[in-house]
Amino acid sequence: MILAAENLTHIYQRGTVFEKKALDGITMSVPKGAFAGVIGHTGSGKSTLIQHFNALLEPTSGKVWLDGEDLFAADKKKRKRLREKVGLVFQYPEHQLFETTVQKDIAFGPQNMGLSSDEVSRRVAEALEWVGLPKEAAQLSPFELSGGQKRRAAIAGVLAMKPEVLILDEPTAGLDPRGKNEILGQIKKMHESAGNTVILVSHGMDDVARLADIIFVMNNGRIEFSGSPAEVFREADKLAKIGLAVPQVYLLLRELIKRGADLPQNIFTAEAAAQAIKKLYEH
Amino acid sequence: MNIKLTIGQFYPGDSVIHALDARVKLAGTFFFIVSLFYADNFYGYLAAFILLSAVIVLSGVPPRLLLRGIRSILFIIVFAAVFNIFFNPGETVLLEWQFIRISYEGAITAARMVIRLALLITASSVMTLTTSPIQLTDALEYLLKPLKKIKVPTHEIAMMMTIALRFIPTLLEETDKIIKAQTARGADFVTGSIMKRAKNLIPLLVPLFVSAFRRADELAVAMDARCYRGDTGRTKMKVMKLRGRDAAAIIILAAYSVLLWLTKMA
Numbered sequence: 001m002i003l004a005a006e007n008l009t010h011i012y013q014r015g016t017v018f019e020k021k022a023l024d025g026i027t028m029s030v031p032k033g034a035f036a037g038v039i040g041h042t043g044s045g046k047s048t049l050i051q052h053f054n055a056l057l058e059p060t061s062g063k064v065w066l067d068g069e070d071l072f073a074a075d076k077k078k079r080k081r082l083r084e085k086v087g088l089v090f091q092y093p094e095h096q097l098f099e100t101t102v103q104k105d106i107a108f109g110p111q112n113m114g115l116s117s118d119e120v121s122r123r124v125a126e127a128l129e130w131v132g133l134p135k136e137a138a139q140l141s142p143f144e145l146s147g148g149q150k151r152r153a154a155i156a157g158v159l160a161m162k163p164e165v166l167i168l169d170e171p172t173a174g175l176d177p178r179g180k181n182e183i184l185g186q187i188k189k190m191h192e193s194a195g196n197t198v199i200l201v202s203h204g205m206d207d208v209a210r211l212a213d214i215i216f217v218m219n220n221g222r223i224e225f226s227g228s229p230a231e232v233f234r235e236a237d238k239l240a241k242i243g244l245a246v247p248q249v250y251l252l253l254r255e256l257i258k259r260g261a262d263l264p265q266n267i268f269t270a271e272a273a274a275q276a277i278k279k280l281y282e283h
Numbered sequence: 284m285n286i287k288l289t290i291g292q293f294y295p296g297d298s299v300i301h302a303l304d305a306r307v308k309l310a311g312t313f314f315f316i317v318s319l320f321y322a323d324n325f326y327g328y329l330a331a332f333i334l335l336s337a338v339i340v341l342s343g344v345p346p347r348l349l350l351r352g353i354r355s356i357l358f359i360i361v362f363a364a365v366f367n368i369f370f371n372p373g374e375t376v377l378l379e380w381q382f383i384r385i386s387y388e389g390a391i392t393a394a395r396m397v398i399r400l401a402l403l404i405t406a407s408s409v410m411t412l413t414t415s416p417i418q419l420t421d422a423l424e425y426l427l428k429p430l431k432k433i434k435v436p437t438h439e440i441a442m443m444m445t446i447a448l449r450f451i452p453t454l455l456e457e458t459d460k461i462i463k464a465q466t467a468r469g470a471d472f473v474t475g476s477i478m479k480r481a482k483n484l485i486p487l488l489v490p491l492f493v494s495a496f497r498r499a500d501e502l503a504v505a506m507d508a509r510c511y512r513g514d515t516g517r518t519k520m521k522v523m524k525l526r527g528r529d530a531a532a533i534i535i536l537a538a539y540s541v542l543l544w545l546t547k548m549a
Contacts, residue, residue, distance in 0.1 A: 017295060056463045080469075088467040095457075096464040098489035108486065112469025143493070157468060 001065070002197050003053060003086075003165055004029035008062035010048055010221075022048040024221040026062070030165075030199060030214070035191055037208030038201045040218030041243045046201045047091070049218070050167050053199075054086035055079055067164070084113055087163030091170045093154035097142040102133070102153045105142050109161040120160075127160035130190050132182060148179040155183070159190070166191075167199040172207065184211060209233065209247045209268035217244065230266040249273045292348075294412040300342035301413045304529045305422035311536055312410040318543055319399045319406075326546040328398050334539050335406055344412045352408035353401055360400050367393035416448040421523065438514035446502070454495060461490050 010023040022045045030036045040046050051057040052064050055071055064071040066082050074082055090096070099105035106127055110120045128138060131152040137145065142153050155171065168187065172180040188211055191198045202208050208215060209229050216226040219242040225235060233239070236246045236254070247268050253276075257263055262280065267273050295301075300308075315331070322328055339349065353360075371393075373386025411419070424441035431437050462472060465486045472483055 051463065054467055056466060083467070084469065086467075088464075090460065090464045090467075093464065095494055096461055096468075096486075096490050098486045098493075108465075108470070109468035112471070161468065 001029045002032040002067055003199075004065040005049070005052065006063040006065065008049070008052060008064065009060050010045075010052065010057060011060045012048075014060065022221055023052075023059075026221070026223055028216055028223055028226065030197060032197055033195050034197055034214055035188070035212050036197070036199045037212030037215045038199060038218060039203060039205060039208050039215060039244060040224075041203055044218040045221040046203075046218055047169055048221075050088065050169060050199065050201060053165070053167060054083045054088050056088070084161065085164045087158040087161050087166045089155050089158045089166070089168040089171055091173055092151075093158070093171075094142075094147070094150035096157075097150060097154055100141060101139055102128075102142050102145070103138040105153060106138075106157045106160050109157055113161060123160040123162065124156075127156035130159050130186060131156045132186055148175055151175065151179075152183065162194075163196065165197045165199065167201070169201045170203070171200070172202075172204075180207075187211075203244075205245055206247045206249075206268075209250070217242075229268055233268070292408070292411045293415050294344050294348060295415075296343050296413065298341055298343045298413070299528055300338060300409070302528065303413075303532055304523055304525055305414050305418035306425055306523060307525070307529045307532050308410050308414055309419065309422045310426060311532060312406055314536060314540075315406050316403050318540060319402050322543055322546070323395070324546055326549070327543050328402070330539060330542050330546065331402055334535075335402060335409070339405075339409055342409060342413050344409060348412060349405050349408050352404050356400065356404055360397055363396045363400065364393045367396055417445060420444045420448065421519075421521075425523065438517075450495075450498065453498070454491070457494055458487070458491060461487055 005026050005028050008023055008026040009021070012018070012020045012022055024045075026045075026049060038046050038049065048057065052059055052071075053066070055064075058072060063073075067085060069078075069082060071079065071082055097105050099108065103124055106124045107120050110123050115123070124138070125135075128135065133149060133152050133156065137149065137153070142150060145153060151171075155168075158166070166187075171187070172183055175183065184207055187198065187200070190196070200208060200211060212229060214226065215229055215232045217224045217232060217239065224238070224242060225232065233246050233250050236251070239246055249270050249272075250265075250268060253263055253265060253267055253273060256277075257265060263276055267276055315334075319328075319331060322331060339346070368385055368389050369383065371386055371389030373388030375387035376384060377387055377390065378385040414422075420441045423444070424437055427435070427437040427440070466472070470483060470486050472480070472487065474480075475483065
């Protein structure tokens, strides 16, 4: 287990009229090297949850274990070191760009880690490649880039820190389908080559279904259920009740199976489904 | 690190004080503050104190919020009191020791200053706590209307205040988010020398300004698209109307001023 939460509760603005319980006794664990998905509709506590994972928010009660260490029992220095293990990409990360060039902006994180300038520039180049930005972009002002490119530059700024756990909060919000697929594809590719742990937060089922090998479904500050995509989507009716849609492909296959087609049910992408149906006809 | 997202000072509630017309509250508070400087004896302040206490009880605002208001100007109150006690050249000397000289008149003036300031701050706190910022700017626009005759852009001033108030929580939220995002990238906003800390603010201030300008631009376009052109021919969605309780409030204030006048006569 690289990351675990134990009975985590968070109450915003405690003791005022604005008091709100955002997390209510969350217990979960993410295995090392996993690609985990956290889904839930707006206001279910996803963003609050992940902010505990690198100590940006302190829990009202409960614990967070990072690589076997109690994150909130650690002293300041240790917490800073632990925090470097977790890279957090916020929603609309392009809003945090500030430097005069893309290169300098990406270098901000690694520099704060106290790395040598050689190592920093190597990491910047590497991160640019991971997110698929051309080398020439490095010398441009981040404010000259297009919306999608800004997003990539901002994500690169976190990737350059080479976190053991990479958390992305709705990384594709507001992007067109092509930009969305490209960014998700690059994250997946990086996960496969670097072997890091990824936590993808989304309210879109389709992305999570395709990429994740473990899914946590959140509702009203609780983990409603969790498991492999096949296990989670089996509860299609329960998901619908809390306002989450099952991937379209999954529903189609379920309908076909009901009508007697000999198809496997654990298919979550359109491509795989097309292959399976094609095979059915070839027989 | 966490910024508390309270909108202005407003304390939501459904008391009769909350429901009063904002114009009555604003003008009434102003009148009350003026009256504090008109009153000059114990009974006058007692009347003011009783009136204010009644309003506070009716409003249901927790007293600790009001104490917070007083605490923020404690320094000024203490300063005014000390200044009056030691430097008022009164006739009746209470205490004299080397260069320190405290007179009866000085002590009285100091006490009066403290009472006035405390009541003044509490009264204005009660008003801002029970009136939403939007209502307040609306009332201000209405009460400033006569100034339009001498070309004061009252509508524009009120609109600017409304927009500024509207964006305070948004920008606070944005600040909170950027602080967190940069902290996640190892930025440090809390330690180091003053120069270093000022430099460390750049990763926060640049995105904040960029976003403020972006929002301003978007808002301007949205207002243009909906044909905003100042207050010429503009009507209000929520028309302010005086009701029975507003009349009652005005009568109570009138009674209070008569009482104040009587204490001065006696």
